[in-house]
Amino acid sequence: MPSLYVHVPFCIQKCDYCAFYSHGLTDYSKELIPLYLEGLEMEMANHQKDAPQGVSSLFIGGGTPTALPLENLDHLLKLIIRNFSFAERAEKTTEGNPGTLTREKLILLREYGINRFSLGVQAFDDNLLRNVGRIHSAQQARDGVQLLRTLGFANINLDLMFGLPGQSMSLWKKSVEEALSYRPEHLSLYGLMLEEGTPLYDRFGEGLDGAESTGAQGLPDDDVQADMQEWAVEHLEKAGYLHYETSNFALPGFECRHNLGYWRGEEYLGLGPGGVSCLKRIRQKNVENVRAYWASLHEGKEPLDEEGKEMLSLEDCMAERMILGLRLREGVSFTKFREDFGVDLRNIYGDVLERYRNRDCFVIRGDRLSLNEKYAFVANGILREFVRGAG
Ligand code: SF4
Numbered sequence: 001m002p003s004l005y006v007h008v009p010f011c012i013q014k015c016d017y018c019a020f021y022s023h024g025l026t027d028y029s030k031e032l033i034p035l036y037l038e039g040l041e042m043e044m045a046n047h048q049k050d051a052p053q054g055v056s057s058l059f060i061g062g063g064t065p066t067a068l069p070l071e072n073l074d075h076l077l078k079l080i081i082r083n084f085s086f087a088e089r090a091e092k093t094t095e096g097n098p099g100t101l102t103r104e105k106l107i108l109l110r111e112y113g114i115n116r117f118s119l120g121v122q123a124f125d126d127n128l129l130r131n132v133g134r135i136h137s138a139q140q141a142r143d144g145v146q147l148l149r150t151l152g153f154a155n156i157n158l159d160l161m162f163g164l165p166g167q168s169m170s171l172w173k174k175s176v177e178e179a180l181s182y183r184p185e186h187l188s189l190y191g192l193m194l195e196e197g198t199p200l201y202d203r204f205g206e207g208l209d210g211a212e213s214t215g216a217q218g219l220p221d222d223d224v225q226a227d228m229q230e231w232a233v234e235h236l237e238k239a240g241y242l243h244y245e246t247s248n249f250a251l252p253g254f255e256c257r258h259n260l261g262y263w264r265g266e267e268y269l270g271l272g273p274g275g276v277s278c279l280k281r282i283r284q285k286n287v288e289n290v291r292a293y294w295a296s297l298h299e300g301k302e303p304l305d306e307e308g309k310e311m312l313s314l315e316d317c318m319a320e321r322m323i324l325g326l327r328l329r330e331g332v333s334f335t336k337f338r339e340d341f342g343v344d345l346r347n348i349y350g351d352v353l354e355r356y357r358n359r360d361c362f363v364i365r366g367d368r369l370s371l372n373e374k375y376a377f378v379a380n381g382i383l384r385e386f387v388r389g390a391g
Pocket residue numbers: 010011013014015018019020022062063064097120
């Protein structure tokens with residue numbers, strides 16, 4: 001059973017650091033919403049066959065799904081419910097941002113069975129939020145959490161960011177402490193990335209040597225960012241959260257099942273412009289353009305981007321399983337690896353494991369191989385070895 005992701009490519013306005021595919025809702029882009037929904041209707045009808053037994057979990061992401069006007073959100077949810085069935089007690093998440101949550105929209109989501117909400121708080125500090133072009137205030141984030149709880153959302157994720165311009169260690173601690181005071185079931189902590197083509201990249205793209213990168217509104221340096229991460233891990237674990245993935249923390253039993261599916265190498269269907277699917281080792285990505293997406297579907301074609309479909313080699317799949325699986329505290333199961341690929345992972349990656357043996361990088365517990373906790377944040381170099389290591 002695959003999971004289902006539906007991409008909503010609209011936000012109120014673009015944040016300064018964002019490289020995801022989404023349109024700020026100007027008068028021009030508002031005209032795209034009906035095309036988007038019409039395209040989605042055609043695409044969903046085409047993909048029912050990919051989930052004959054239904055889907056295991058749902059994630060409506062973006063963009064900002066809650067930026068859609070109420071009647072459009074209703075239409076979107078109707079399309080999903082009409083076209084797909086769900087596993088019993090399936091996790092159904094919607095993302096949203098403070099400043100776009102209304103009582104009516106949240107009640108609607110609950111009525112359609114959305115049982116998890118992921119709120120993009122980023123920081124409980126107006127100055128930091130302004131520094132990266134977020135549309136909302138810290139108070140709107142507080143009000144959002146409260147409204148979600150009042151309306152019965154019992155599984156909430158809060159996203160927070162560290163490494164923001166002007167963010168000191170003490171401001172980071174304040175945001176984490178405030179987030180914890182609401183006892184969310186899940187927390188995602190992401191470091192700010194400077195993505196080319198974004199306003200923030202233009203401001204700080206020269207990295208820490210750039211003129212604007214120092215001073216009170218500059219970027220915290222790498223050491224400070226590492227300290228922020230380390231402090232948060234310790235603090236959240238003391239507060240009872242499981243650090244179950246590099247950037248993700250959950251109260252026991254509230255790990256995000258949808259994302260666990262990606263990290264464990266399960267199949268997924270991603271619909272909407274920019275959506276990515278991987279079924280039976282075929283990966284495909286939809287075009288990031290609402291008009292082109294709609295036009296392809298209207299002509300009876302798949303709305304793919306210029307890369308089209310890619311048949312992943314066994315080698316690619318194995319490397320991906322290692323790279324994603326080792327982000328998880330639970331690591332990679334030897335048995336599952338053998339079942340899925342017909343070979344023992346030690347036969348494929350024995351040389352990588354051997355190379356890092358003295359440095360204590362990997363831990364084998366029973367049927368599982370995982371990364372030593374102390375390497376969790378510096379793991380990219382080690383994980384890249386798995387791309388080279390196969391074959
Ligand atoms: S709200 Fe999220 S998706 Fe939209 S622009 Fe900001 S970071 Fe990007």
